[in-house]
Amino acid sequence: METELYKQNPWWEGKSEIESIPREEHLTRLMQNLESREILFLMGLRRVGKTTIMKQFVARLLNKKIAPDDILYVSLDSFNLSEFSIHEIVKKYREIHKKSVEKRVYLFFDEVVEKENFEQELKSLYDSENVKMICSSSKATLMMDKRAYLTGRTKTIEVMPLTFQEFLIFKKVEIKKADRAILESYFKDYLKTGGIPYYVLTEDREYLNELVQNVIYKDIIARYNITNEKVIKELFNLLCERVGKITSYNKLANILGISVDSVKRYVRYFEKSYLFYVVDRYSKSLNERITSPKKIYIGDVGIKNLITGYRDLGASYENLVFLKIKNKDPYYYRKNGIEIDFIGEDFLIEAKYDRDMDEKHKIVFDGIRKRNKILADGVDFFARIF
Structure with a gap:
């Protein structure tokens, strides 16, 4: 798992992501909600740019001098992480970087609904650890089916095709x-x-x-x-x-x-x-x-x-x-x-x-x-x- 996490988080080793054209409207909305406790959900059609926006927002956080190892990005549809729960992934991340649960960290979960019982895991993280979570999904049905478990803890940002x-x-x-x-x-x-x-x-x-x-x-x-x-x-x-x-x-x-x-x-x-x-x-x-x-x-x-x-x-x-x-x-x-x-x-x-x-x-x-x-x-x- 550690090798895969390093692969998905090149900023941990001082490497940068490939540059892409910023979607300023969405990045601004994410930044406006950065200090809130709410879990932010980027929702929208497949391939509309949700993953790119998440990685662009990681770059914005790095530009704000947030420490690279305070940021975890995980593509949860990755085969190499398929056998691990969200909790196991976050625990491993904290072990790698020696982060206590009191330390504020930023967790990006791409295609979060790929994990069974994701809503329970997010609620547990929300209630017990000092985290800001940004998630994405293309499947509104699963989100709607399980959103009740996260009542009062989420905010949705719909990502549309390019204006x-x-x-x-x-x-x-x-x-x-x-x-x-x-x-x-x-x-x-x-x-x-x-x-x-x-x-x-x-x-x-x-x-x-x-x-x-x-x-x-x-x-x-x-x-x-x-x-x-x-x-x-x-x-x-x-x-x-x-x-x-x-x-x-x-x-x-x-x-x-x-x-x-x-x-x-x-x-x-x-x-x-x-x-x-x-x-x-x-x-x-x-x-x-x-x-x-x-x-x-x-x-x-x-x-x-x-x-x-x-x-x-x-x-x-x-x-x-x-x-x-x-x-x-x-x-x-x-x-x-x-x-x-x-x-x-x-x-x-x-x-x-x-x-x-x-x-x-x-x-x-x-x-x-x-x-x-x-x-x-x-x-x-x-x-x-x-």
């Missing part, structure tokens, strides 16, 4: 406000590639396809013991084709030849893997919100385009708008055949990429009273810093 500003940084692009045509050209690239960091840098379609296969097979089929693999793959393709569209679970069930309850259950599995999001119809009636058709959005538009091609960039644009505002709990609005994309407590947003709002839509849009009313029709919605 447009981060996309430009990854592309090493500096664009002045006047460079409108160039900005729009890069935004069109962003609409196509999405924001999975490695894919943005390489555009390696096989890498993106492997991400999808891992979610389907490891996070859904294996996790939930699903025997009909074909249905899950077909449902994934159907949901990709319906991004930004009103979708009926009944219709999906008819196409797939399975029950509506099965469709609902499988969609929830995709949601808990951060691959898809479901938006309800706006209504004051809870019953209507629950029973009305849904709108589907995907965790990254590059994944959608991998399946559907680039034929519907309008849907990709609407999806990007959703990802930007999803923490505001949006609904979609539909009345008398007229649909407005997003409505919330204090906002109304219609997404129209390279298209104008027709007169009927404009009348409905203007007639809804909200403090913030936005027609998102291009790059400006995502490039407000320029």
Whole structure:
């Protein structure tokens, strides 16, 4: 075990990690919560950059003059550590560096849910040792199943795909406000590639396809013991084709030849893997919100385009708008055949990429009273810093 821990923590021997492009928004949030007792959880889609952010945060701690041997990083899906519990790993770490349990240390547990009973081990560490823990996981289901054991002890930070500003940084692009045509050209690239960091840098379609296969097979089929693999793959393709569209679970069930309850259950599995999001119809009636058709959005538009091609960039644009505002709990609005994309407590947003709002839509849009009313029709919605 000791050899593996040294391998995963090169800073113990004065070595540095390979430099990577910092995700400042997430690093700032981690730093803001550094002194709190809460266990921080980085959650999000596979390969969205959680591991990289953890290692970048280790570098920030080192820059703050925190001693290298006060920091432990462990990838808990490592085969070489598979037979050891979290407690055994931490105990070995303290033995290596002669750290008492009273000594404040920083523990990074990557893919923490790979360890059975991780929630009990984290609670024990939290209650008995002077530790700050930062954990990651791509599996929201396991976290939700076991979060109750850690009630009052955790804080979640969802790691999203790259924003447009981060996309430009990854592309090493500096664009002045006047460079409108160039900005729009890069935004069109962003609409196509999405924001999975490695894919943005390489555009390696096989890498993106492997991400999808891992979610389907490891996070859904294996996790939930699903025997009909074909249905899950077909449902994934159907949901990709319906991004930004009103979708009926009944219709999906008819196409797939399975029950509506099965469709609902499988969609929830995709949601808990951060691959898809479901938006309800706006209504004051809870019953209507629950029973009305849904709108589907995907965790990254590059994944959608991998399946559907680039034929519907309008849907990709609407999806990007959703990802930007999803923490505001949006609904979609539909009345008398007229649909407005997003409505919330204090906002109304219609997404129209390279298209104008027709007169009927404009009348409905203007007639809804909200403090913030936005027609998102291009790059400006995502490039407000320029």
